[in-house]
Amino acid sequence: MKGFPLLITVFTNLNSVDNFSLLEWDLLVRQARAAGVLPRLGYLLDQQGCLLRVPSSPLVHIQSAQNYAEKFKLTLFWEYQCVEESLKTLNIPFIALKGAAYVICGLNAGKGRIFTDIDLLVSEKDIDSVESALMLSGWKPGQLDAYDRRYYRKWMHEIPPLNHVRRGSSIDLHHNILPKTNATCPNAEKLIANKVATANNHAFVFSPEDMVLHSATHLFHEGEFDNGFRDLSDLDQLLKEFSSQDKFWDNLLQRASELNQKKPLYYALRYTQKVLQTSIPDYVISVTEQWFPRKAQAKIMDFMFLRALMPNHPSCEDLWTGFACWLLYIRSHWLKMPIHLLIPHLCRKSWLRLTGQKDH
Amino acid sequence: MKIKEYNRKELKAIFNKGGNIVISPFIVNIQSSLPEVTKSIECLYSDYELITDDTSFTDFYVNICSRLFRWGYKPQARFYTDGRQPFLPLPLSQAFPFFEWGLNWCIAQYINTRLIIHSAVVEKNSQVFIFPGIPGAGKSTLCAALINRGWRLLSDEMAMVDLDNYQVTPIVRPVGLKNESIDIIKSFAPDAVFGKSFLDTSKGTVAHLKPSIKSVEQSTKKGVCRWVIFPEYVPNAKLQLVPISSAESVLKLAGNSFNYNVLGGAGFEALCSLVEKSESFSFTYSCLDEAIMKFNELVEKDGNTHSVYL
Numbered sequence: 127m128k129g130f131p132l133l134i135t136v137f138t139n140l141n142s143v144d145n146f147s148l149l150e151w152d153l154l155v156r157q158a159r160a161a162g163v164l165p166r167l168g169y170l171l172d173q174q175g176c177l178l179r180v181p182s183s184p185l186v187h188i189q190s191a192q193n194y195a196e197k198f199k200l201t202l203f204w205e206y207q208c209v210e211e212s213l214k215t216l217n218i219p220f221i222a223l224k225g226a227a228y229v230i231c232g233l234n235a236g237k238g239r240i241f242t243d244i245d246l247l248v249s250e251k252d253i254d255s256v257e258s259a260l261m262l263s264g265w266k267p268g269q270l271d272a273y274d275r276r277y278y279r280k281w282m283h284e285i286p287p288l289n290h291v292r293r294g295s296s297i298d299l300h301h302n303i304l305p306k307t308n309a310t311c312p313n314a315e316k317l318i319a320n321k322v323a324t325a326n327n328h329a330f331v332f333s334p335e336d337m338v339l340h341s342a343t344h345l346f347h348e349g350e351f352d353n354g355f356r357d358l359s360d361l362d363q364l365l366k367e368f369s370s371q372d373k374f375w376d377n378l379l380q381r382a383s384e385l386n387q388k389k390p391l392y393y394a395l396r397y398t399q400k401v402l403q404t405s406i407p408d409y410v411i412s413v414t415e416q417w418f419p420r421k422a423q424a425k426i427m428d429f430m431f432l433r434a435l436m437p438n439h440p441s442c443e444d445l446w447t448g449f450a451c452w453l454l455y456i457r458s459h460w461l462k463m464p465i466h467l468l469i470p471h472l473c474r475k476s477w478l479r480l481t482g483q484k485d486h
Numbered sequence: 487m488k489i490k491e492y493n494r495k496e497l498k499a500i501f502n503k504g505g506n507i508v509i510s511p512f513i514v515n516i517q518s519s520l521p522e523v524t525k526s527i528e529c530l531y532s533d534y535e536l537i538t539d540d541t542s543f544t545d546f547y548v549n550i551c552s553r554l555f556r557w558g559y560k561p562q563a564r565f566y567t568d569g570r571q572p573f574l575p576l577p578l579s580q581a582f583p584f585f586e587w588g589l590n591w592c593i594a595q596y597i598n599t600r601l602i603i604h605s606a607v608v609e610k611n612s613q614v615f616i617f618p619g620i621p622g623a624g625k626s627t628l629c630a631a632l633i634n635r636g637w638r639l640l641s642d643e644m645a646m647v648d649l650d651n652y653q654v655t656p657i658v659r660p661v662g663l664k665n666e667s668i669d670i671i672k673s674f675a676p677d678a679v680f681g682k683s684f685l686d687t688s689k690g691t692v693a694h695l696k697p698s699i700k701s702v703e704q705s706t707k708k709g710v711c712r713w714v715i716f717p718e719y720v721p722n723a724k725l726q727l728v729p730i731s732s733a734e735s736v737l738k739l740a741g742n743s744f745n746y747n748v749l750g751g752a753g754f755e756a757l758c759s760l761v762e763k764s765e766s767f768s769f770t771y772s773c774l775d776e777a778i779m780k781f782n783e784l785v786e787k788d789g790n791t792h793s794v795y796l
Contacts, residue, residue, distance in 0.1 A: 149542075149543070151543055152543045156568050160569070181543070183513075186545075186597065187545070187596060189598075189599050190598035191596075193598040193748060193752075194598050197747070197749070439569065
């Protein structure tokens with residue numbers, strides 16, 4: 127890869143937009159839109175005091191995206207309130223994950239963040255009662271065949287998505303952050319034990335360290351990188367915001383060991399620093415590098431991730447991007463389950479696709 | 487330079503790479519090597535500016551293309567906007583209407599700084615008429631008839647209402663007519679310039695009426711809405727213009743808006759102000775000449791409107 131795309135230049139130095147030509151604005155807006163960070167770009171420029179200096183034509187697109195994000199936030203708060211309402215009487219703590227958590231906590235990572243599902247986590251023993259309560263409030267599972275249902279229930283870290291019959295909102299109900307079949311699947315009770323309260327009595331979010339680890343785990347087990355850059359930027363925003371907290375970095379390292387998530391953290395720190403120049407203390411980097419000292423392997427992962435984590439726009443691709451994303455797709459399945467489960471599963475999916483019985 | 491000042495060979499070369507057309511208030515980059523698309527653009531957009539210097543901000547990138555291996559076998563047109571394909575392909579013969587629909591989608595999808603209402607918008611004597619578009623209501627037919635009798639076209643598809651001063655920004659493009667409307671307007675205005683007719687689209691037969699050069703030249707001139715008319719074409723019906731309440735008008739307009747729900751409070755304010763400053767009617771017609779006479783009356787007797795209601 128020759129140099130980083132314009133969007134990354136701007137994310138690492140917002141003041142660089144000051145001298146932009148209209149042509150550069152053109153490319154910036156396109157890359158930001160394709161990466162799903164156009165509203166975030168708006169908020170970052172606004173925080174930096176640059177938004178007023180944006181020329182009117184690109185400003186239309188940035189403000190349009192921000193208006194959409196504001197409306198999205200309102201909808202999310204409403205849906206979240208409905209979830210709280212339907213779980214109120216259960217007396218079961220539930221944890222909002224990822225995008226929903228960032229927005230609810232008012233974190234910078236949540237500003238202008240658009241997502242499709244509300245992700246919740248409860249203890250596995252409570253899944254059934256929470257699912258019933260949500261179903262009584264109108265969230266119903268979609269149409270899945272028996273194999274898929276069984277697959278979800280037996281091997282996954284979440285139940286099949288629940289969609290609201292009237293409003294169409296979608297909830298992913300988790301009991302862990304990785305599939306049970308994943309070799310590094312953490313003990314979910316440890317995550318739950320460390321939860322942090324929000325304004326509501328039963329509603330929680332992960333502790334800052336766990337929030338970062340979950341974001342990292344999610345991104346670096348991913349098989350599709352359409353939102354790769356946005357997710358990396360989430361990590362950058364979270365790290366920036368949390369790093370001012372006392373002992374954040376030490377806790378982060380410790381939690382990564384406790385939760386078996388050393389590798390995702392290593393990648394998260396490596397690539398936020400490489401791509402977005404996130405400031406991370408040197409000793410933290412060297413600790414994570416000691417965990418994974420193999421230089422050759424790091425080179426191979428760089429080849430893949432430094433391509434997959436670029437904005438999903440034709441101007442940010444090179445000849446190897448497609449191949450790198452394909453390798454990571456294979457890798458994600460490899461990580462997801464042991465080979466004796468993976469092969470029959472993929473055979474079944476391929477057969478259904480080949481025979482046109484299902485559009486997987 | 488305007489599109490009509492280029493010859494066909496030059497246009498072909500430009501659109502092969504992608505050419506920036508000023509469709510005020512936007513700049514649209516159109517890339518297509520399909521003659522189905524470039525010929526229609528040459529005919530219908532001939533009065534539009536084509537920007538060839540590489541210094542402008544482009545609002546929408548649109549690419550209509552076909553795949554080589556399907557040539558001969560049910561050839562298809564594909565619509566891409568900046569590398570993304572939001573729609574399934576259509577038959578190649580519909581490539582140009584696909585461009586028009588796709589561009590509508592881009593605007594509705596990406597523009598939330600103005601309230602956008604699905605409607606035809608025309609103007610006479612500085613009075614803007616908005617005809618919200620309930621399918622089959624005949625908004626495009628009315629619009630096509632009016633602009634062939636000297637009215638200014640602001641848009642056949644969408645009223646773009648500014649959120650600060652509630653003015654209507656034109657977006658002048660060819661008027662899409664369907665099925666019987668095509669022949670009705672062709673006989674109503676024999677001099678009108680039409681593009682090719684496209685048969686068997688999802689909306690039936692579609693043809694586009696070229697906007698007048700005057701409308702294109704005035705496409706940066708905003709207007710103030712004075713009349714909101716909900717038309718309904720009823721065969722053999724007597725012409726009827728019935729006032730409706732502001733509240734009903736606001737709700738009906740909201741239902742016709744692409745982004746009212748996104749804009750929240752600002753959208754509500756804009757709709758209310760628009761309706762407060764206008765008069766709203768439901769309108770039944772069967773004869774275009776009668777309808778136009780009625781609207782001319784409204785425009786001319788403005789200030790003493792009550793005498794002209796039926």
